[in-house]
Amino acid sequence: MTRDQALFQFLLRLGDSTLILSHRVSEWCGHAPVIEEDIALANTALDLIGQTQFWLELAGEVEGKGRSADDLAYLRDVWDFRNLLLVERPNGDFGKTLMRQFLFDAFQSLMLGKLLKSSDKRVADIAEKASKEVAYHVERSAGTVVGLGDGTPQSHTRMQAALDDLYPYVGEMFVSDAVDAVLIKVGIAPDPASLRADWDALVGRVMQDATLDIPKDAFTHKGGKTGTHTEHLGYILADMQFLQRAYPGAEW
Amino acid sequence: MVIASLPSVAQVWDCLDTIADPEIPVITLVDLGIIRDVKWQQDQLVITITPTYSGCPATRVINEDIVSALNHKGVKNLRLERRLSPAWTTDWMSEKGRIALEDYGIAPPEAKGTPARCPQCGGDDLERTSQFGSTPCKALWRCKSCLEPFDYFKCI
Ligand SMILES: [Zn+2]
Numbered sequence: 001m002t003r004d005q006a007l008f009q010f011l012l013r014l015g016d017s018t019l020i021l022s023h024r025v026s027e028w029c030g031h032a033p034v035i036e037e038d039i040a041l042a043n044t045a046l047d048l049i050g051q052t053q054f055w056l057e058l059a060g061e062v063e064g065k066g067r068s069a070d071d072l073a074y075l076r077d078v079w080d081f082r083n084l085l086l087v088e089r090p091n092g093d094f095g096k097t098l099m100r101q102f103l104f105d106a107f108q109s110l111m112l113g114k115l116l117k118s119s120d121k122r123v124a125d126i127a128e129k130a131s132k133e134v135a136y137h138v139e140r141s142a143g144t145v146v147g148l149g150d151g152t153p154q155s156h157t158r159m160q161a162a163l164d165d166l167y168p169y170v171g172e173m174f175v176s177d178a179v180d181a182v183l184i185k186v187g188i189a190p191d192p193a194s195l196r197a198d199w200d201a202l203v204g205r206v207m208q209d210a211t212l213d214i215p216k217d218a219f220t221h222k223g224g225k226t227g228t229h230t231e232h233l234g235y236i237l238a239d240m241q242f243l244q245r246a247y248p249g250a251e252w
Numbered sequence: 253m254v255i256a257s258l259p260s261v262a263q264v265w266d267c268l269d270t271i272a273d274p275e276i277p278v279i280t281l282v283d284l285g286i287i288r289d290v291k292w293q294q295d296q297l298v299i300t301i302t303p304t305y306s307g308c309p310a311t312r313v314i315n316e317d318i319v320s321a322l323n324h325k326g327v328k329n330l331r332l333e334r335r336l337s338p339a340w341t342t343d344w345m346s347e348k349g350r351i352a353l354e355d356y357g358i359a360p361p362e363a364k365g366t367p368a369r370c371p372q373c374g375g376d377d378l379e380r381t382s383q384f385g386s387t388p389c390k391a392l393w394r395c396k397s398c399l400e401p402f403d404y405f406k407c408i
Binding site (some may be wrong): 040043045049124128 | 382384398406
């Protein structure tokens with residue numbers, strides 16, 4: 001695997017994860033429990049779609065086949081997506097959506113922190129922009145997890161169920177493979193496994209404040225980063241890609 | 253004739269300082285601090301812009317507004333460049349822009365991360381109602397003196 005082939009895969013992992021999470025979060029638009037949360041979720045989705053634009057545009061440039069960010073988002077099928085399985089999980093209730101957001105934000109803030117020092121300036125520049133936004137996201141999602149976890153008996157029970165349900169999907173964030181090995185060697189990206197200790201510390205603190213118990217079982221679902229997805233991704237793509245498939249090249 | 257009529261770099265800055273932010277029309281693109289560089293490269297005008305937020309939907313409108321304003325000034329050969337680093341910060345907002353924001357009812361960004369006073373009554377007994385607002389750059393606050401809600405331009 002060449003440096004650029006590895007970088008292309010890595011950029012898809014970043015860009016597809018923000019794209020699919022953005023789509024999931026945007027499903028709340030008009031449905032959130034209160035207007036402030038509706039606006040906050042829409043803004044979060046907007047930040048994520050903006051970051052997606054940067055990551056996938058660079059992915060297309062690195063690939064060198066003339067594919068734009070839109071081409072990559074709208075014209076690939078499930079097996080070509082490289083997003084984490086965590087972000088394609090259905091939204092569930094509001095608490096579960098914010099739990100998924102927090103688990104992801106915690107990882108993303110650490111990953112972007114390392115990418116600020118990437119040897120590839122294009123990657124470092126995007127990380128610099130995105131990390132400012134993600135700092136806001138993680139502050140909010142952590143605050144909501146604590147508020148609901150340490151809330152009423154009902155909200156506590158739901159947040160514990162959300163954590164139990166989503167936790168088997170967090171391990172995939174830290175799996176490192178041949179793609180990472182190439183990029184670690186040239187200083188473009190960190191070893192994802194090296195982020196685990198800081199993530200455990202951050203998530204541990206927040207779950208303690210939220211009075212939630214982190215599951216002991218270390219079983220991990222994985223495969224999203226290499227293109228093996230759950231059935232949910234197909235439905236997301238059917239929704240997201242419909243317009244470009246039915247009306248190729250349609251513009252806003 | 254055509255060459256002689258092209259605007260200088262200073263005139264281009266003046267022109268950009270007349271283009272309103274599409275979402276907050278009381279401040280200009282220059283006030284916002286998103287215009288990072290203006291230069292002539294031979295007969296091509298190059299304007300470097302940095303986005304406020306990654307997904308800000310105003311970005312496309314801003315680009316179109318710049319092109320149309322400069323076309324109007326006779327500049328046809330124009331290139332817009334995007335610069336992500338250093339990332340946009342509200343420190344780049346002009347003093348003129350900060351005053352205009354407050355007059356308009358939006359509390360300007362503050363380094364400490366919270367608004368200095370209510371843009372309506374000047375009161376300082378304030379509370380945040382949401383970290384996000386009607387556009388990516390704003391948060392929702394409320395004044396406990398006059399009880400009015402207001403927008404705060406987030407400090408990033
Ligand atoms: Zn007031």
